[in-house]
Amino acid sequence: MKLYYSPGACSLSPHIVLLEAGLPYTLVKTDLKAKKTADGADYLAINSKGAVPALELDDGRVLTEGPAVVQYLADQKPESGLAPRAGSFERYQLMEILNYLTSEVHKGFGPLFNPATSAEVREATVAALAKKFDWLTGYLGKKNFLLGDTFTVADAYLFTLLNWTGFVKIDLSKWPALAAYHARVAQRPKVHAAMKEEGLVK
Numbered sequence: 001m002k003l004y005y006s007p008g009a010c011s012l013s014p015h016i017v018l019l020e021a022g023l024p025y026t027l028v029k030t031d032l033k034a035k036k037t038a039d040g041a042d043y044l045a046i047n048s049k050g051a052v053p054a055l056e057l058d059d060g061r062v063l064t065e066g067p068a069v070v071q072y073l074a075d076q077k078p079e080s081g082l083a084p085r086a087g088s089f090e091r092y093q094l095m096e097i098l099n100y101l102t103s104e105v106h107k108g109f110g111p112l113f114n115p116a117t118s119a120e121v122r123e124a125t126v127a128a129l130a131k132k133f134d135w136l137t138g139y140l141g142k143k144n145f146l147l148g149d150t151f152t153v154a155d156a157y158l159f160t161l162l163n164w165t166g167f168v169k170i171d172l173s174k175w176p177a178l179a180a181y182h183a184r185v186a187q188r189p190k191v192h193a194a195m196k197e198e199g200l201v202k
Ligand SMILES: N[C@@H](CCC(=O)N[C@@H](CS)C(=O)NCC(=O)O)C(=O)O
Pocket: 009, 010, 011, 032, 049, 050, 051, 052, 053, 064, 065, 066, 067, 102
């Protein structure tokens, strides 16, 4: 399988999942502005939406949209526990939180990555994200991971999103439980390995 990624982007989530699941993969770095892969191929021909992640299977089929990609990967290694069994209530709870992360949290960061965003819009965007972080704090509660004691694909996604607070200068220490969660997940060997492969840590 090939994972099309950009360093530190939301594609870090499936990258972590590939490593946690122990699946073989190759990484293809993608220039999101130029819409070109590192070897000069037209990225729009791979994913016409122009966004990462995209997962290319060995038979050439391509799957996009982070929440779908990570569930596909987890289902290749059910014994990894990275996703509850398909069809179980717990699996719908995983989809519930993945959907929240993708539509409410991930997209909530959008204006903060746009250099044209005004100070007023930035302030409103940070205030809206703060409410999502409050909610996530309550949802996490005293659990180690989003769904309980087991690291799942949802944790790979939330970790990736919380990582962005550093880039956009949101002080995560205002949410001590999320900051502790982020630090805990960062220590997982496979998470560290993914960050290292993307050049995010030494
Ligand atoms: N709905 C997509 C969104 C993916 C997305 O927002 N990717 C960003 C990086 S985190 C991207 O590639 N942005 C560049 C672009 O859309 O042109 C998903 O969940 O996978």
